[in-house]
Amino acid sequence: MALRRVAIDTYRENVAYLHRDCAVYRAEGFQALSKVEVRANGRRILATVNVVDDEALVGCHELGLSEDAFLQLNVSDGHTASVSQAEPPESIDALHRKISGERLNRDDYRNIIRDIAELRYSKIELTAFVVATQRDELDREEVYFLTEAMVASGRKLDWHDPLVVDKHCIGGIPGNRTSMLVVPIVAAHGLLCPKTSSRAITSPAGTADTMEVLANVELPFEQLADIVRDHRACLAWGGTANLSPADDVLISVERPLAIDSAGQMVASILSKKIAAGSTHLVLDIPIGPTAKVRSMPEAQRLRRLFEYVAGRIHLSLDVVITDGRQPIGNGIGPVLEARDVMRVLENDPRAPNDLRQKSLRLAGRLIECNPDVRGGDGFGIARDILDSGRALSKMNAILAAQGQKLFDHNNPQLGSLTFDVLATDAGVVTAIDNLQIARIARLAGAPKVIGAGVDLFRKLGDVVSMGDVMYRVHAGFQSDQIFARQASGKSTGYTLGRADEVPHVFVEF
Template sequence: MTTPTDTTAALKLSPCPPVPPSDDGRTQLKLRRVAIDTYRENVAYLHRDCELYRAEGFQALAKVEVRANGRRVLATLNVTLDPRIVRCDEIGLSMEAFAQLGVEAGHPVTIQQAEPPASIAALHRKIGGERLTREEFYAIARDIAEHRYSKIELSAFVVATHASELDREEVYFLTEGMIAAGQRLDWRERLVVDKHCIGGIPGNRTSMLVVPIVAAHGLVCPKTSSRAITSPAGTADTMEVLAEVELPIERLQEIVRAHRACLAWGGTAQLSPADDVLIAVERPLSLDSPAQMVASILSKKVAAGSNHLVLDIPVGPTAKVRSVPDAQRLRRLFEYVARRLGLSIDVVITDGRQPIGQGIGPVLEARDVMRVLHNHPHAPIDLRQKALRLAGRLLECDPDIRGGDGYGIARDILDSGRALAKMQALIEAQGARPFDPERPPLARHRFEVTAARDGVVTGIDNQRIARIARLAGAPKVAGAGVDLMRKLGEPVRAGEVLYHVYAEYPADLEFAREASAHASGYTIGEPHEVPQMFVEF
């Protein structure tokens, strides 16, 4: 803590040159880019000897507004004593904040204490457990999207909406507010379809099969995905093994016009930007309340221009949703909000007892996907089956397809090679990267985890396997991850391999080895101990 005494001392020791005022009489500082990644929290760095530091509120953690050229960013203030970070006539901005301001280094800027976000009163009402109006949710979503909330305020919002649960009308207001706070794509098509999974199941890469299948049939499916947040691979990470995924929005639109689909990263389009900001807080808190999940997913989908969505809710003992009643409650909330938004939704409750497919990690998952498209003999059957069923449901939104016929049509498209051809067209259009599914570029180092006893596999812990894959380097190292050799219910003998772990760096290998030695994620037991499938899908 800075005390009055040592401030004075410092001021005497290193007198700061007076800084010229701008036209409106405000002191101007020179902008500097401080090469620190503060993960979506804008941070401004001010030297303690800067004359502005003495002014009200200009103390560590205060929120300041930095202006230049009619543009502005909001940032949390950190105070420094090191002139190599900022000199006392400068204001530093962390990397993202600097990019947001969009002004070159050295440019004169003014700073002032930020007005508290207009929606803070509404936030306080929600903390107090009150119900908020549509206008209040709109204001909150806008302030969040514009980075007006500090991490502390974001956390307060996430916890308050979790603790005093939002009613479904409020979830709808929040979702609509989040859509309104960003861009909204319009594909000028009657039917724009999408599929989404609430997450939590490693290897669950069905989008990369469903999209080419339904696009081959002729449906418009402009799929934008996120990168992994807490998982070993997101669809964007896996697709990136095969093709470019960071496409300018204009290029994305061209591809969709030409091919009816895309498989791209959604981060370039400013779709529901409040969602991206909230995730930065929900992730470290591991909070994923139904209200926030619904608002997050549906705001992204509607902003991306979809009007028909198949939603996958996996249920299992180590999945996000652990019981069918919970899944049904979540389904009803999705359906209510989707209807209010004018989005047609088909919620599918699926088997989430174990990872889907064989590989976990971008390269390994890309290999599985391509094997399914190639009808390869080692293609994982569960991944193929699940993708066909989801694609079938999506196809049935075509008024020309009768209920129940979707699965068969999807299977024909896959088996005939038309899905593969569509995928290859998408890969070419987005910018192909060389990839041979029979020689996937796996990470250099490998170790195996073996069974300690004879028996059958009675459990595979989704979270544990995901953690081991992440420790091994996925998704940052695309070729790292876990390759499963046994699935639920399969017999295994002591010493046989349960899975391989791939890592590029010895340190990562050791982290993953320690973790798998501590708990492999597998349980081996008797056949009757295999958990029942919660749902028949």
């Protein structure tokens, strides 16, 4: 059959399009959503069948492929391909046993994760696995088996250095761009910190989205390795390194379902870190009324699970419980967050102090991984590196190596369509809803519109008068502005009250 590129983004799922009157479709007895094997150019992919009735999309003698599927074969339109029924995944029996609530062993998880990484599972089967492991919460040994299997499913990097550090946050806090400050600080101290980050899926910006405002983040792995060797660090998108690829597939169904169970979270994070070659990790667990983790007992349970699995996979782990009551920094959205980061690096008086302080404390904990640094000295070392300008110099070197882009934090190119959200009463800010503020920023266009987002003017404990500006929303398109305005009209995300109603913070710094 002749291949046809169908310009549809199916988000991490290979889709094959066959016309209903296609002779192959009729002869092979294909059904919609069944799995097929496509071979062309010496390559093979598995894809899910969608049936087409319009020859303008796919003709009777053609095999259409979605964008990702077509690119994997590395051919041109019209290239000849063969298609056949795909064999069922070998691990399907283990999947059925997990759906029934059974405990699986190491080999079961290795087989399931291998089939997931090879895209042998349909979205329905993936969803069944995610729901089954969330409904019947995995015991801690199962989480270890899952983590180990996810590491084995892809590439594992070796930097040939006894101390490779990383910092990670479990997420859920808008504006929390501490990685972009921690990396240049610890690299300026001499530690190896090859930071591969993700793009946003449900948040207004991921680290890679914000870094992309300043420099290229989609670089060949060989180039990234050269940058790390030269500068002791990088800040790049992790998709080019093929690290724990099954995790990316699982995330594609976890996020739409809003499923983020403790076991899946631990396996996802730790598998990526081990695959990236990290030996030491500082893990940030924010707690707050609208954070992922909402109480100290819950945070401690999660910490113990992380520590158990990290110990089994020989990763040195330092868990830090932090303030998740409100967004970190002032800007939420790629350009706004890049502005905040550069202001901190340049010691600008307008820099958000909460972002500066949290970054220094996390960097200090990583610096204390160095056996030559005494416990408790890391914060002071990190502060000296930032105040002296060494962190800024290191960041500028990383940006230049990755392909620096023009960016002026004094005049950032923000979305030109704006509106202000005002206080409807007088009082003290007693709560800021992380989820609602993030939702408004996304409706305004972030992260796809890099200049879109929310610029916060008030934080917890601030005294406000009626009519004061709480935050400003930036959008690039009128429709986005309308959606964001409607959302903020239903709920601003801010609560006003008395000073004694501000919730207490429980942190371990």
